[in-house]
Amino acid sequence: MLLPLLLCYSAFTALCLAMPQHYEELLGHKASARRRQYLKLAGWLLLGLSLWAAVASKGWSFGLVDWCAMLMFSALTLVLLLPYRPRLALTMAGASLLASPVAAWALN
Template sequence: MLLALLLCYPGFAGLCLSMDRHHAELLGYKPTARRRGGLRIGGWLLLAGSLWAAIAAAGWGLGLVQWCAALMLSALSLVLLLPYQPRLALLAAGLGLLVSPLAALAP
C-alpha cells in the first residue's frame, strides 16, 4: 500500500504539471509540447505502476480497493497543497519518487 501511495502522488503531480497553467504557476514558465507530453506519459505510467504495486501486494480484490484509496488520498493532498504551499507539493512529489525504490525493496 505504501508503494502505491508513493507512486500515486508523483503521478498526479506529473499530470498536474503537464497543464500549462499549473506548470507556469509552479515553475515560472510554460512547458514545451515535448515536456508536456513527457509529463503526461510519466504521470500515467506512475499511476499504472501504483496499480501494479497495489495488486502485487494485496491481490486483485483488496488491491483495487487499496489503490482507489491511495488515488483519493494522493489527489486530495495534492489539491489541498497546491493553492497554499505549491513548493511543498513539488517537494512531496520528488520525495515520493526518491523513497519509492526503498519501499519497493521492503518486505
C-alpha cells in the first residue's frame, strides 16, 4: 500500500499549491492562473491514480477502505507539516513522486 500513500501525498500537495496563498507562502512568488489550473489537474489525476493503485492491489472491498485510510493519513501529514516545516512538506512531495515508479514496479 505504499504506492497509494505516495500518490495521495503528492496529490494533496499539488492541490495545496493550487491555492494562491499556499503557493506564495511555500514558493515565494505568485502563481499564474494557468499554473494553478495545472496543479489542480495534477492533484486530481494523482488522486485518481492512487484510487486505481489501491483497488488494483487489494480489490474493491479492501482497496477502498485502505484508500480512505491513505487519504486521511497523507492529508494529516501535510496539514501537520505545513505550518512548522513547509520545506520538508515540499521535499517529501517531490520524493514521493520520484519513489512512486519504484513502488509501482515493486507491485509487479
